[in-house]
Structures are given as structure tokens and as C-alpha cells.
Amino acid sequence: MLLTAAEAGRLIAARELSSVELTRACLERMRTVEGDVHAFVRVTDDLALSQAAEIDRRMAAGENLGPLAGVPIALKDILCTRGVPTTCCSRILENYVPPYDATVIQRLKQAGLVFLGKTNMDEFAMGSSTENSAFGPTHNPWDLARVPGGSSGGSAAALAALEAPLAIGTDTGGSIRQPAAFCGVTGLKPTYGRVSRYGLVAFASSLDQIGPMARDVRDCALLLQVLAGHDPLDSTSIAAAVPDYAAVLEDSVKDLRVGVPTEFFEYRGSRVSGEVEDAVRAAARVFEGLGAACDEVSTPHLQYVIPVYYIIAPAEASSNLARYDGVAYGHRTPRGAADVIELYEETREEGFGPEVKRRIMLGTYALSAGYYDAYYLKASQVRTLIRRDFEKAFENHDLLVAPVTPSLPFRLGEKTDDPVQMYISDVCTIAANMAGLPAISIPAGYADGLPIGLQIIGKPLDEATVLRAAYAFQQAADFHRLAPLDAPGRDGVRAVVAWERRGQR
């Protein structure tokens, strides 16, 4: 049985376990499995051990710190972290060392979390498999020949491989939820604006959102508590009260009205795989068994999420990524450009990988003179229709349950030459970003030794209900307790658990 972050925090506060001891165990586990998994692009062991020692010292001095003080965490390499290289897994930021902390990094420091390192990701968060990292792919701990999902694949894999009890991800079109599903862990994309984006390297600013990833719902709730809240440094941050998420987890779900949106199971004639559909339908029955009311609901404009997303996200990206010009920071071509335009072109040609270039090109085209109305404006209008579908569904439902991915984790290299196939794999997750809704992915079953995710989507700012339902599910079904060790016939990492529950050692 594994130690959860909540239990670890409790033991550290009770001085039954030291933060240094737990941190050392995580670093040891990383040394054992990183050669196979490659979840991290940088391990910050000195920083981690000094943070851990500081927490132990403060605990010994009788300070009353938060519930996650002293608990190690893995950080996606997209959050500016003062003094620690922050690369977005791109050559163009390979040597960038931020002079400031993102707001979430500051919050994590204040809450006493211990930074194990920076996790691998698709370059600038553009991808669904972590294969677009400039520093090589991450492997799925359940089957090393398969992708961990993306773009927060490193964070999800670090959790699944038992290298860290907590992680941070970011989600623009599914980048927390899809890797959580592929790696059998729990990941929440909060409501757009719930968590400050200050210091998050921007990809698509109207869609990007930072969120917690963990091995169960309670840990996710505790981590969200640290991250959430208004920030004057982010003008899109929402000034709404943040409830006590852990306090409502155990409330009953029998009053909940749960919708199952038909269109999430079939996109333009191609149906999600049988294993995925079975797991999601079984999950709906679990909620019925807990007393919730379940019925089918329709969100017809889901059929348009792929083109809408692949216009809006690249359009915003082409603008956001204009800042990488080799002038103030990041890579600059060593070739000695004759003029400043050549400097830009050579620098960007050398610094960006193929997927990033593709999206910059798509976005530049969609925003260019003569095409703006046909593409960007049209996509923004269809985005309104997608939002309205959800508004209507939420008139008489509290939550929607749906697949996270149309299929089981695919093989490394399987979709890399075909961007269209890679894009379609995001079909079930994009809509929540389009409408700004909170959505969680939790393990809901296994097929062929590989995990299957369940998505629970809530009303704006209602993370509490999403977490409560997800928690109830995890109490009723034990899928989240499995580790890759339990996958027979798969060449995954062996789960020699470094941080067992102390009393059972």
C-alpha cells in the first residue's frame, strides 16, 4: 500500500516521518526508474533536500504548516521557477533561467512543498504524447513501448512510476486529463481563471489552465487548495471565494444529477474503443448505485471541436510565440545574422521543433489578412455554440461523465508522422477548455493491462462537486490503487515501492 500525499503530510507534521527521509526515498526511486521512464528533464536534488531540511527544522520548532508541508512534488517544465532552468522542452529556451517565480510556484513554496524537479512535456505543451519534447520522449510506466499521453506526460508518468506523490500539469486541450488517463492517475483541469497563469509560459491564453495531478482525488483536492485563488498579476484570474475542497469530499452524491453526453462516444462516425465505452458506462452505473440520477444528454456541437481548437489554439500560439526572437532571452542563432529579420528567422528555425512550427504556421495563416473571418472569427462563433451546449446540459445536470480518450494508450511512434491522427486523439478533452469548465480524469478500469480514464465535467467554478463525485467513485471502486506492478504481461516498470506506508513496513 502506498503512502498518499495526505498521509505523508500528516506523518511529517506528527514528526513520525521526516521530509528529508521521504524526499530521499523519491530521489532514490527516480534513480531506479528514470532510465526506463524519463519523466524528468531536470532533477533538482540539492534544492529538494534543502527545502525538505528547512521544513523539518520548522516542524521541529513547532511551526504549524499546511497539510502538504514537506511533501515532494514534480513540476511541469513550463512554470517559471526562479534560478531553475525552465525550458518548455524546447531548444529555444534550453538555457533560460527565469529571474522570477510563477504565482503557483510561490504558492507551493509558501505551502512548504519540496521540488523534486522539472518534468518532460511536449514542446510548448503542443502535443498529445510527450514525443514532441526536444529532450526525448517519456515512456508509459504501464508499458514502456507506449506513450504516457501529453503534453503533461512527464508529470503523469512520474506519478504512475511512483517517483513523486504529487505533480503539476497544465491543460490547454486535455494536457492534464489525457496523460492522467493513459498513466492511470488522477488529474484535474480547474475552471479557466481559477488558478493564476502568471509565470506560466503561454501557449493559448484563452484556454491554458494549471492544475493538480496526484494518485487519488483527496491529494488532488489538497493540491488544488494550494493553487487556487485570485491573483492581481493575472488579469484573467477570477476573484471568487475558494471553498475548502477537502471538507466536502465525503458528502453524499445521492442528490446529484449526472448526464452522459452521447456525442463524446462517437466523433463523425468513429466510435471510441469498446473497452473505453464499457468502462465509462460502468462508471455511470456506479454513480447510479450511489443514488445519483443518470441520463443521456446531447452536446451536438462536439462534432466541431477539432477544427475549432486547431484554429483558435494555433492562432493564439502564433501570437504568444512571436516573443521568441533571440533578443532578450533564449536561443540566438550562432550564425551571425546580417540584419535583425535574419536573426529572427534563423533563431526560430533552429529553436523550434516541427510541431511548434506547424502550429505557428497554422495560426499565422488563420489570422492573416483575408482569412480572419473565414477561420478565426468562424471558429470563435462555433466556440459559442459549444459553450451553449454545455450551458443547456447544466440546466438540469450537476455533472457530465464521459471518456477522456477515444482509445487505450498508443505506441511510441504510432502517430508521429500523422498530425491529423494525433489531433483527433484530443476529441474528448477539448470541449472543457472551449467552455472553460472544470474537468477531472480518474482511473476507471483496465484493459490489456493498460489504464482507462473517466472524465467528470462540472459547472464553472464548481470543482468541489467534481471532486466530491470523483472521490465517491474512488471509494466505491479501487482502480486508482493499482500500480504498474499489477499489470501482468506488460513490460512496465516494476513497482518496488520506496515510500510504503510506515506502519506496514
Added chain:
Amino acid sequence: MRLSQQEVEHIALLSRLKLTDEERERMTTQLNDIMRFYEQLGELDTTDVEPTSHVIPMSNVLRADEARPSLPVDDVLENAPERAGDSFRVPRVVE
């Protein structure tokens, strides 16, 4: 609508990306494949539908125009590919 290699070259120029011949060729095929999706949006009549650019009500966030501490110049220039005194150095922009 299909993009030609010349149009892709022009988009690359606007994007400040210098593509190799091979990249341009591959990019032309891939962009055209992806843009086939875009045609699906033509199935919908969106006359009079308000566009969504942001999901939350947006207004400018203002603060008092007062001087506040900022990052030290040396910290900021620490990441500069090339610096000259307290400035970023770039190739000549105006002749």
C-alpha cells in the same frame, strides 16, 4: 481551398520562420491535411452568433500609476544572448 508551396513560403515569412525546401514541401502537405478539417465549420450557419474570445467576462484591470520595485537590471540581462552595458545587443536595424 488548397495552399500552394508559394503561399506556404509567404506564411513562413509572416511567421519569421525560414523553412528548408524539404520542410516547406512537408509543411504544405500537412497544412492542407489539417485544413481539410476546417471545412467542417462551413456546415454551420453562424449568422448572428456572438464570437467567444474568452469564457469569462473580461475587463481591463487597472492599478494606480505609481512607481514600484521591478526586477534588477542585472537579473533581467542575465539571460540576454548578447548584452552591451545595460542593453540587449542586436544586429543593426536602421541603416
